[in-house]
Amino acid sequence: MAKKKNTKPHNEMSFLDHLEELRWHLIRSVFAVVIIGCAAFLMRGFIFDTVIFGPYSMDFPTYRIFCNIATYLGFDSAFCADKLPFVIQSRQMSGQFSMHIWTSVWAGVILGFPYILYELWKFISPGLYEKERQNSRGFILIASLLFFMGVLFGYYVVAPLSINFLGTYQVSELVKNDIDIESFVGNIKTSVLACGVLFELPIIIFFLTKVGIVTPEILKKYRKIALVVVLILSAVITPPDVTSQIIVAVPVIVLYQVSIYISAVALRKEAKKERKQKGLNKR
Structure with missing residues (x-):
């Protein structure tokens, strides 16, 4: 069904008109997230083996940097280990499939963030004065840049350090760490999204x-x-x-x-x- 074009000036639109306008901006944003999420779903090997499970490998850049620093200072470090002392597992029948779907959705949200901002800006900008719109022209670019800086900080700094610390921590040698995939991916997702938002x-x-x-x-x-x-x-x-x-x-x-x-x-x-x-x- 085609969208009914609203020809009223923005300041003369009723509350319901504004809701209708917002609804279409949200629909387009969700549609963009779904498209990107579908692409991420098809790129399962890259998304999981390279990105998600990147911090699980001791060849991850962050671990190598901290290992080199520790070696230079003459300290023994867990960052220099051959591998992390835990196994990632799935304890539910649909665990891996569900994680595949939700990871694809969150990939769509993160990668589609600039377009979501664009739709948000299209909704609020008609209510601004012309000078305010001109002064805020770089809003989408700067906000997206800050968000992705936060995402990279969360992925390359917060997530690997958390995984290394919590994955190697033991209250007793009798207790082994077998990490559920939901917990592992949730750690990375929280670190990445939270840092992205904080950098705004x-x-x-x-x-x-x-x-x-x-x-x-x-x-x-x-x-x-x-x-x-x-x-x-x-x-x-x-x-x-x-x-x-x-x-x-x-x-x-x-x-x-x-x-x-x-x-x-x-x-x-x-x-x-x-x-x-x-x-x-x-x-």
């Missing part, structure tokens, strides 16, 4: 500053509280080991500092625009 902090602060909710002074005033919140978030999104929490907390704290600068720049531009507008009104 500068974008979030920029828009909160534009609408007048936060200012650089507020961000500086509540810096200590923000640090505590960051540590709590790090504890929630990472496995329960201190190393992973610190690793996640450090870049988020850096991003928070960057967000203060971005907030200050956005505020200065807003003040400059207001002064210019007042000058034009006086004429």
Whole structure:
């Protein structure tokens, strides 16, 4: 069924018209995720053997780097082991098939993130002034870049360090680690998605500053509280080991500092625009 084209100006649309518009943006976003997910489903070997199970191999770049550092400093390290001391298993009849489907869906969400942002932007941009649309022209590019930086950080730093620590941890030699595939993939998925979202902090602060909710002074005033919140978030999104929490907390704290600068720049531009507008009104 073809979409009924809405010819009304955006500011004259009713609430139901807005809902109808949002529905079509969501449908297109879901359709994009499904298409990418189907492609990922067909690329099972690459998605699982190369990407998902990459941190399971001790040849993974992160392990080699930390092994080289430990060797240079003269320390023995678990990163230099031949293999991780656990086996990945599936304990349910449909476990591997279900994991294949859901991993493909999440691959569609991650890889389709720029298009999802594009649909979101198409929905909200008609409600903005022309200057606001021009000033936010690079929104999709910057937000996507930050998201994928977070995804790479989660995949190459947080996930392998968590897997190495938790996979080698033992309360007793009598207890062997046989990790269920759902737990293993869930660890990677959580690390990747959480870091991707956390790296969007500068974008979030920029828009909160534009609408007048936060200012650089507020961000500086509540810096200590923000640090505590960051540590709590790090504890929630990472496995329960201190190393992973610190690793996640450090870049988020850096991003928070960057967000203060971005907030200050956005505020200065807003003040400059207001002064210019007042000058034009006086004429």
